[in-house]
Amino acid sequence: MAFLHNPPVPYQLVIFDVDGTLVDSFEQFIELLNHFAGKYRYALMHKDQVEHLRALPPRQIRRALNLSMFQTFRLMYDCKREMRRSGKTPELFDGIADLLHQLKQQGVRLAIVTSNTPNNCRKYLGSELLQLFDWVETNASIYGKAKQIRKIAQQSKLRPELVIYIGDQIIDVESAHRNGITVAAVTWGFNSESALIAHQPHYLIHTVQQLESLLLTVQSRLA
CATH class of the missing domain: 1.10.150 (DNA polymerase; domain 1)
Structure with a gap:
């Protein structure tokens, strides 16, 4: 895991992309x-x-x-x-379900911002995981998610430094930057690592285990 800009903090709201971040589609x-x-x-x-x-x-x-x-x-x-x-249902990346449950157990609020549809999110995640999320924003533009991220961040009433967005695409990084919140780019999704680095995410994440370290280690330390 590369800490490109920010040291880890105890994030109180984690916003996730779906395709290429939570599920392998x-x-x-x-x-x-x-x-x-x-x-x-x-x-x-x-x-x-x-x-x-x-x-x-x-x-x-x-x-x-x-x-x-x-x-x-x-x-x-x-x-x-x-x-x-389709009869095919993309699978969750290994460790994602456990990570979501652990974050929820530690009192972290969870959100989704995706350009996919409500039906596909339900199909991919299932009702049990979907219920873990406090906000679910679907059908975002493929050209940017800043509007949906801003809506959730404002409704959370949290300081921007306590909010983090997790995504796999250039637009995820750009949308988080436009809202002044921290962004972690994962390398197992759509855009290449070099393309993500060029847009300056705060963190570059190569494995789900590294994502766990970023989101859970600080929480545990301060519990």
Whole structure:
């Protein structure tokens, strides 16, 4: 784990992204992009193209696929619909469920901000885990989540330094920065490590165990 900017503090509100952060949906997303390639007239994604896209923010991905704004929104709608219909359910990353339970047991408030739908969140997390969250904001823009993060942070009435956002994409880092809150970028999701570092998250997290150390160790120390 790299502490790029901030020393750990006892965070009282942890806001999570879902896809690529809590659940391993990356391969399914690439499969769906290839499924709709013919409909939206872009090239199939091969390994080298996927790696190229992992270095880009959403607007540059749209340009790389030569999609209009309207086509992009339609494509995302189609992908989310197929995720809901699919018999496949992306799995939680190992250790995530335990981490969420431990945070809740220690009195930490939890929130979700995701561009995915309520139905898909329910499908991925299940009712038991979903009940752990004090706020669930879905259908956020793929171009940024600052509005939803701001809403939750304001409703929590906590000082900004006691709030942390956890995500796997460039837009997650940017959205947290826009709200003046700490952000930890995880490297097991969509955007590449080098792309995340370039946008200066406060922490760079390589494993769920490192995330546990960041969020739980300080809590335990002060309990």
